[in-house]
Amino acid sequence: MTTAVPSSVGMGVARAAGEIRAFARNVPALVFNVALPIVLMLMFGTLFSGTVGDTGVPMHDVVVSGVVASAIMSAAFGGMAFGISMDFSDGTFTRLSATPFTLSSYFVAKIVFVLALAVAQVAAVLVVTVLVFGFVLPGDPARWLTFGWVFALGIVATALLGVLVGSLASDGRSAGGVIQFPFIVLQFISGVYFVFTGLPNWLQYVGAVFPLKWMAQGMRSALLPDALAVAEPAGSWERGTVAIVLSCWAVGGFVLGSAVLRAKIRRAFS
Amino acid sequence: MSWVVEVEGLVKRYGRKTAVDGVSFRIAPGEVFGLLGPNGAGKTTIVQILAGLRQRGSGQVSVLGRDPAKPRRAWRDRIGVVPQSTNDHADWRVGELVGLFGRFFADPLPVSEALAQVGLADEHDQLVRKLSGGQRRRLDVAIGVVGRPELLFLDEPTTGFDPEARREFWRFVRELSGRGTAILLTTHYLDEAEQLADRVCVLDRGVIRQLATPAELGAHRDDAVVSWTGPAGPEQVRTDDVNAVLRGLVDRFGWQVQDLQVRRLSLEERYLDLIGRSS
Numbered sequence: 001m002t003t004a005v006p007s008s009v010g011m012g013v014a015r016a017a018g019e020i021r022a023f024a025r026n027v028p029a030l031v032f033n034v035a036l037p038i039v040l041m042l043m044f045g046t047l048f049s050g051t052v053g054d055t056g057v058p059m060h061d062v063v064v065s066g067v068v069a070s071a072i073m074s075a076a077f078g079g080m081a082f083g084i085s086m087d088f089s090d091g092t093f094t095r096l097s098a099t100p101f102t103l104s105s106y107f108v109a110k111i112v113f114v115l116a117l118a119v120a121q122v123a124a125v126l127v128v129t130v131l132v133f134g135f136v137l138p139g140d141p142a143r144w145l146t147f148g149w150v151f152a153l154g155i156v157a158t159a160l161l162g163v164l165v166g167s168l169a170s171d172g173r174s175a176g177g178v179i180q181f182p183f184i185v186l187q188f189i190s191g192v193y194f195v196f197t198g199l200p201n202w203l204q205y206v207g208a209v210f211p212l213k214w215m216a217q218g219m220r221s222a223l224l225p226d227a228l229a230v231a232e233p234a235g236s237w238e239r240g241t242v243a244i245v246l247s248c249w250a251v252g253g254f255v256l257g258s259a260v261l262r263a264k265i266r267r268a269f270s
Numbered sequence: 271m272s273w274v275v276e277v278e279g280l281v282k283r284y285g286r287k288t289a290v291d292g293v294s295f296r297i298a299p300g301e302v303f304g305l306l307g308p309n310g311a312g313k314t315t316i317v318q319i320l321a322g323l324r325q326r327g328s329g330q331v332s333v334l335g336r337d338p339a340k341p342r343r344a345w346r347d348r349i350g351v352v353p354q355s356t357n358d359h360a361d362w363r364v365g366e367l368v369g370l371f372g373r374f375f376a377d378p379l380p381v382s383e384a385l386a387q388v389g390l391a392d393e394h395d396q397l398v399r400k401l402s403g404g405q406r407r408r409l410d411v412a413i414g415v416v417g418r419p420e421l422l423f424l425d426e427p428t429t430g431f432d433p434e435a436r437r438e439f440w441r442f443v444r445e446l447s448g449r450g451t452a453i454l455l456t457t458h459y460l461d462e463a464e465q466l467a468d469r470v471c472v473l474d475r476g477v478i479r480q481l482a483t484p485a486e487l488g489a490h491r492d493d494a495v496v497s498w499t500g501p502a503g504p505e506q507v508r509t510d511d512v513n514a515v516l517r518g519l520v521d522r523f524g525w526q527v528q529d530l531q532v533r534r535l536s537l538e539e540r541y542l543d544l545i546g547r548s549s
Binding site for chain 1: 321322344353413
């Protein structure tokens with residue numbers, strides 16, 4: 001029979017819908033992924049009261065922007081890395097490979113899934129923050145434009161990093177630690193929960209190598225008043241640098257991630 | 271005649287270990303072909319190679335007219351694979367999962383029909399992780415047949431089945447094959463191979479020991495057993511020539527041979543014989 005097989009995108013989207021539903025049923029994972037960032041934000045936002053220097057910007061607003069950035073990375077990096085390592089170790093990938101489901105469908109599904117997760121997490125953070133901290137969302141469309149591209153570039157860069165780490169993790173059950181450990185450390189050296197320039201100098205340099213620091217900075221530039229820019233390492237938002245660093249991570253992640261994933265697939269089917 | 275599967279001189283090595291060592295066989299349309307053998311015989315490796323999930327070392331392989339090492343979507347649309355049991359998709363619902371896999375195929379079965387065929391009609395809304403071992407296995411089969419395959423690979427399909435479920439499953443496999451689906455079944459249950467397979471290929475350490483119908487399996491050896499009770503207690507011999515043995519017994523004991531029995535080796539005895547592990 002030569003009936004046309006369904007489209008790659010259609011299959012990927014259908015699978016993503018199922019993955020989202022299945023994820024929503026896994027309550028511990030849901031609490032860990034969605035509730036934990038919010039709880040941490042409330043804790044740190046309450047812990048560090050007052051304002052940043054003489055900028056007049058409340059400390060908790062800085063925490064909010066950082067947590068938005070880290071929620072994006074948690075969804076994209078964590079979702080991708082954990083998903084890929086699990087799919088390979090629990091038989092999902094083989095089961096899918098035995099059907100007309102394609103590798104591009106697989107990535108469509110993963111992208112839609114982490115995108116939905118990121119949108120849900122960021123929305124949850126923003127809603128809570130408006131309700132609890134009385135955070136005022138910016139009204140200027142230009143700021144939402146910045147928000148949009150930092151969100152998009154941040155997702156792409158950290159998702160591809162997730163492909164790399166998820167392909168390196170050999171066992172899905174132990175992958176949790178491999179994925180969470182560096183991510184938690186990264187949050188503390190990237191200025192997510194407190195002002196980045198409050199870190200020792202050398203730690204700032206370490207943090208600045210990784211994408212999360214730049215995502216948090218980009219989010220501050222989108223969500224917080226320009227008066228705060230003086231508290232950044234360069235004394236300005238450095239939006240151009242944010243875009244360049246995140247793009248570099250995206251390109252590097254794509255090159256390394258696809259090479260490592262291809263090797264993993266070859267190994268799995270050799 | 272066009273064969274559904276043609277395998278010629280198939281070899282597969284993992285490092286220095288040879289998993290499949292020069293295997294050849296062919297499967298006809300609608301045939302149920304059993305791969306029987308102990309763990310490590312190479313059954314799963316052969317299935318994975320034929321299903322396009324593993325690269326072969328050497329040899330010629332054709333599945334539905336194509337080389338499975340270069341699988342295409344249109345080819346995958348015509349085969350179904352039930353891999354060995356796994357615990358994937360635990361947070362999915364049964365109907366949801368079968369429905370999704372159906373979407374990958376050009377002409378899928380309706381979900382309700384796929385579930386009904388394997389006796390899971392009532393579990394449509396159940397979470398996969400709440401299924402029993404046997405139900406989980408039947409779900410695997412439903413996923414394997416939802417695309418109406420011409421060729422179905424069943425890798426140890428009845429693991430975890432109770433006797434009734436196994437019988438039910440056998441009925442289903444016969445129905446499927448009656449409708450023209452060719453089936454490659456691996457199993458280490460002899461009764462399963464005997465019940466289902468048109469031909470059985472006995473594998474041991476990567477080599478075919480015999481390829482025959484279940485009735486013929488092991489038939490070329492001394493497959494009759496004559497037993498009796500002599501002065502020193504029960505005795506038995508295996509022979510090709512029952513008459514000669516009986517004549518010998520009559521010479522020794524006259525016509526009063528105690529507890530005389532003549533029987534054919536059971537399938538299990540013939541099988542253990544074949545793979546060199548006598549019972």
